[in-house]
Amino acid sequence: MSYKYEYARAALTVDCVVFGLDEEDLKILLIQRDIEPFEGRWALPGGFVRLDETLEESAKRELEEETGIKKVFLEQLYTFSELERDPRERVISVAYYALVQLSNHRVKAATDARDAAWFSVNSIPSLAFDHEKILSLAHERLRGKVRYQPLGFELLPTKFTLRQLQHLYEVILDREIDKRNFRKKIQAMDILIELDEFEQGVAHRAARLYKFDRQKYKRMTKNGFNFEI
Amino acid sequence: MSYKYEYARAALTVDCVVFGLDEEDLKILLIQRDIEPFEGRWALPGGFVRLDETLEESAKRELEEETGIKKVFLEQLYTFSELERDPRERVISVAYYALVQLSNHRVKAATDARDAAWFSVNSIPSLAFDHEKILSLAHERLRGKVRYQPLGFELLPTKFTLRQLQHLYEVILDREIDKRNFRKKIQAMDILIELDEFEQGVAHRAARLYKFDRQKYKRMTKNGFNFEI
DNA sequence: CCAAAAGTGTTTCACGTACACCCATGC
DNA sequence: GCATGGGTGTACGTGAAACACTTTTGG
Numbered sequence: 282m283s284y285k286y287e288y289a290r291a292a293l294t295v296d297c298v299v300f301g302l303d304e305e306d307l308k309i310l311l312i313q314r315d316i317e318p319f320e321g322r323w324a325l326p327g328g329f330v331r332l333d334e335t336l337e338e339s340a341k342r343e344l345e346e347e348t349g350i351k352k353v354f355l356e357q358l359y360t361f362s363e364l365e366r367d368p369r370e371r372v373i374s375v376a377y378y379a380l381v382q383l384s385n386h387r388v389k390a391a392t393d394a395r396d397a398a399w400f401s402v403n404s405i406p407s408l409a410f411d412h413e414k415i416l417s418l419a420h421e422r423l424r425g426k427v428r429y430q431p432l433g434f435e436l437l438p439t440k441f442t443l444r445q446l447q448h449l450y451e452v453i454l455d456r457e458i459d460k461r462n463f464r465k466k467i468q469a470m471d472i473l474i475e476l477d478e479f480e481q482g483v484a485h486r487a488a489r490l491y492k493f494d495r496q497k498y499k500r501m502t503k504n505g506f507n508f509e510i
Numbered sequence: 511m512s513y514k515y516e517y518a519r520a521a522l523t524v525d526c527v528v529f530g531l532d533e534e535d536l537k538i539l540l541i542q543r544d545i546e547p548f549e550g551r552w553a554l555p556g557g558f559v560r561l562d563e564t565l566e567e568s569a570k571r572e573l574e575e576e577t578g579i580k581k582v583f584l585e586q587l588y589t590f591s592e593l594e595r596d597p598r599e600r601v602i603s604v605a606y607y608a609l610v611q612l613s614n615h616r617v618k619a620a621t622d623a624r625d626a627a628w629f630s631v632n633s634i635p636s637l638a639f640d641h642e643k644i645l646s647l648a649h650e651r652l653r654g655k656v657r658y659q660p661l662g663f664e665l666l667p668t669k670f671t672l673r674q675l676q677h678l679y680e681v682i683l684d685r686e687i688d689k690r691n692f693r694k695k696i697q698a699m700d701i702l703i704e705l706d707e708f709e710q711g712v713a714h715r716a717a718r719l720y721k722f723d724r725q726k727y728k729r730m731t732k733n734g735f736n737f738e739i
Numbered sequence: 740c741c742a743a744a745a746g747t748g749t750t751t752c753a754c755g756t757a758c759a760c761c762c763a764t765g766c
Numbered sequence: 767g768c769a770t771g772g773g774t775g776t777a778c779g780t781g782a783a784a785c786a787c788t789t790t791t792g793g
Contacts, residue, residue: 283514289561290519293602332518332600336591360589360604362565371561373522375589444744461747462783469781485743486790673771690774691756698754714770715763745790755780762773 291362291371295340296327296412298358298376298419299350301383302436306401307452309416310388311408312347313396318368319409325416326397327374340377348388348397354380354435358419366411374410378419380435427453428510431472434493442480442488443467450510470508472498520591520600524569525556525641527587527605527648528579530612530628531665536681537628538645539617540637541576544624547597548638554645555626556603569606577617577626583609583664587648595640603639607648609664656682657739660701663722671709671717672696679739699737701727 299310311323326347330339337355344350358376366372388397400406402420405413427433433449434441447463467473474494479487498508528539540552555576559568566584573579587605595601617626629635631649634642656662662678663670676692696702703723708716727737 283516284518285512285514286519286521287512288558289513290515291522291559291561292515293520293522329517330520330591330602332520333593335593336589336602357588359586360565362559362604364562364564373559373565375591442745459783459785460745461785464746466782483744484792486745486792488745671772688756688758689772690758693773695755712771713765715765715772717772740793742793743791745788747786747788749785751782751784753780753782756778758776758778760774762771764770764772766767766769 289371291373292367293330294327294372294374295330295336295343296325296374296376296415297340297344297355298325298378298416299344299348299353299381300378300419300423300436301381301386301399302449302452303383303399304448306403308383308399308401309405310348310350310386311398311400311406313398314409315395321395322409323400323406324409325376325412330375336375337377340375340379344379348386350379350381350386350388354432358415358422361411361415363411374415376415376419378422380423380432382436382438384438424453424455429508431493431498431508440476440478440490440492442490444488446491454510466510472501472508518600520602521596522559523556523601523603524559524565524572525554525603525605525644526569526573526584527554527607527645528573528577528582528610529607529648529652529665530610530615531678531681532612532628533677534630536631537612538631538634539577539579539615540627540629540635542625542627543638550624551638552629552635553638554605554641559604565604566606569604569608573608577615579608579610579615579617583661587644587651590640590644592640603644605644605648607651609652609661611665611667613667653682653684658737660722660727660737669705669707669719669721671719673717675720683739695739701730701737 301308301310310326312326314320314322314324326344328343330336334342336357340355344353355377358378360373360375362373364371383399388399405416408416433446436449437445443464446467447458447460451458472494473491476490476492478490480490481487530537530539539555541555543549543551543553555573557572559565563571565586569584573582584606587607589602589604591602593600612628617628634645637645656679662675665678666674672693675696676687676689680687701723702720705719705721707719709719710716
């Protein structure tokens, strides 16, 4: 079976830059390609778009097929269209970036992939296609956006300490933040729910746990509130 | 002649949201379609992407073909992929937004268009396809970005008065700005070149003209300067 | 009792904001 | 000389930034 068109058409793919955070640093998820081109090379998870799905659906499907990840924060990044970005033929790729709670995602390799693994954004191997360019745009977007939108919470467990939150911003923005000023600022925003729970099993005073109050944030946004770190 | 593929492929288009500014308000450029579907309806300029051009090249070409506009600030906005957005078949569209100096652009209609005209963003007619959605995202993006990047200058003549610049922000951000504070802020940024020229033919004291110092802005940006209105 | 991180207050300074008046020009 | 917008200075308050110590807990 084949499909005929009057004019030549580019192939269309999606690629996903998946960010996760652990105690040390910001990580991204790569798969090792099991097919040509770039067989054996690390690459962003992604694949061809089907005609019966939107781009976002396609990105979610590929992510689940190749890495087992479901239900994540996903947002469109940019569409890449350089003529020679794929050696096979003209391929245009719509990139997405995703934010996941790394601890929930022991990754498993699957379709078209030998392996899947988390890499620190500071030590990325050589990637297939123009994926390094895509990754660096995604990283830039994350850095820019995390200051003005509450994206950070997507990278943390539902319940987190203020230290974890601060650490998140320090890692993503790559600068130190004054502890007291950070706490004052975030608490003044009044978008966190203070829980009566504390972290467990630490060799020092246990820190209080908080939750992000998404409902309240939405209400406040409607009334002109602007999140900013 | 025809082209065959193993899998079905979506058609790919670009659409352009072109912004211009005049004394009254923010305007966008629309064309009246001369072919089906939506014949006679107003729509964003745009068209099918060819295999030998990038998306940006495609957007520039369509813009020139349909409206005569060349050399503009152009930036990718978003890629739209709803299944039913085009009644003919599956069409995915990459939207761009452009900023032009309206006074330089007496528009002319051309290819595939009966007519081309500027409309105030506050009174847009019913549009073809999902173009209203695209337009409203573009408008939102412009509002958001104009505060953090020196996009506004793209909408003004090379030489402009501080009043024109202030008016630009008032129109785009849809709020009044205090004259003295605005002038202090913009002059403190030190990114304008004060000219020894003044506006002509006004029935009151003539205002000094300024130019945006793009070179200096780039240098300052490298050193950590952040534009913000 | 020691180590390690939690948690808290105050001062300082810069900047945003609000506000009123004089100046230059064309008609 | 009057109408119109150009152009400037200052006082006040808020919020960012810098900084040090006490508290709690586990080992």
